[in-house]
Amino acid sequence: MITVAFRVVAGQRFSLYQHFLLLRQLTTTMRSPASTIVLTYPDQNPFNPNPSYPNIFPTRPAECDNLSAADIKNPYYDPLAGLHGHNPFQYTDENPMPPRIYIDNHQTSPPPLPEIFLSSLEFIERLNHGGRAHVYKVSATITSTTTGEPREKIYALKMFRDMDPDEESDQKEIGWPMFRFRREKEAYAHLIHAGLPEQGIVPNCYGWLTLSNRSYLEQCYALPVSEKDDLEEFWSREKNKQRITKYGPDTASRSHTLLDDRRPPKALLLEYYADLEPLSGNNVTHDIAEAALKALYQIHAAYVHHGDLSHDTNVFVRPGNRVMWIDFDESTCRCERNWRKKLSRQKLMEELEHVWSRFYQIMLADQPLVSK
Ligand SMILES: Nc1ncnc2c1ncn2[C@@H]1O[C@H](COP(=O)(O)OP(=O)(O)O)[C@@H](O)[C@H]1O
Ligand SMILES: [Mg+2]
Structure with missing residues (x-):
């Protein structure tokens, strides 16, 4: 490993002292803390200074402070510029992964994400391009009072179609929108319970809803879709237009759309962040x-x-x-x-x-x- 590292840096101008620093980093590789950290992760925070693990956040050794500002900016002269050292969360041959330790899942579940109901909803624009769930910027009014959000405001709405597995081409569990919806809903129950939206670590999620009002879906489907917005959806609509022109509006050759789904979609209503x-x-x-x-x-x-x-x-x-x-x-x-x-x-x-x-x-x- 040491030989490899010397080959990597060969050709750069290194002082003896800089070689010493390099060696020090390589020695750390052989004493990876990963196999220790994992035993109590995430109950014990590895970022806490006590106990402190090497190279959790790679920093330039204080001994390098005598490098001039120009040297530091120039990766050619700063030999440590491209060398962030060993990943402390990576196992090594000397410190391999211990046998799987499962987290006890018999603990009490956090309160479920609340179901919410809307008294108004207006689709403004699509926020993601493609993907199995569609994310929209919307203006909405929540009717349920538990969230304390009675007035109309801007939200991000992540919509998952409730399709039967045979209604879409990808029938793998992970691709099925309802599995994705349940996963994200469960995740927000955990994240909210841990207070992470308040800390700005994840978005705030107000709850989940069923988009059973047909006029909302029609309005959503009426949003123009360009090639840039969603290539797959764009071409599916183009082909449908051609087939309808050729065979009439009831043609069976037309592909399935949001408005044809047997069950209404589910959605998560999130705080909208304009500054992402x-x-x-x-x-x-x-x-x-x-x-x-x-x-x-x-x-x-x-x-x-x-x-x-x-x-x-x-x-x-x-x-x-x-x-x-x-x-x-x-x-x-x-x-x-x-x-x-x-x-x-x-x-x-x-x-x-x-x-x-x-x-x-x-x-x-x-x-x-x-x-x-
Ligand atoms: N709460 C939000 N506020 C503003 N923009 C958002 C929000 N949530 C998602 N977006 C936008 O929508 C995109 C897709 O959202 P994401 O949840 O990652 O869906 P996907 O599963 O399609 O990747 C993001 O990359 C971001 O641009
Ligand atoms: Mg995404």
């Missing part, structure tokens, strides 16, 4: 990465495994370097009312490991390390 900026390589900083990892830990501490972090589209930065995680329709929780799937400590920590690597070894890989 997708987190990407262009705006990520070490401070934001730290905030995002701590926020993800809070989600895990609520016993929610996000399950859809393979790309960066579900994490956003808000003013003040605050980070918000969204989209829990592939999540798994400790207490699941509708199905049984055991959640392990390993599964939760592996998600943290994945995100740590994504931030420090990919998105921030060419940004110089900072001193803290």
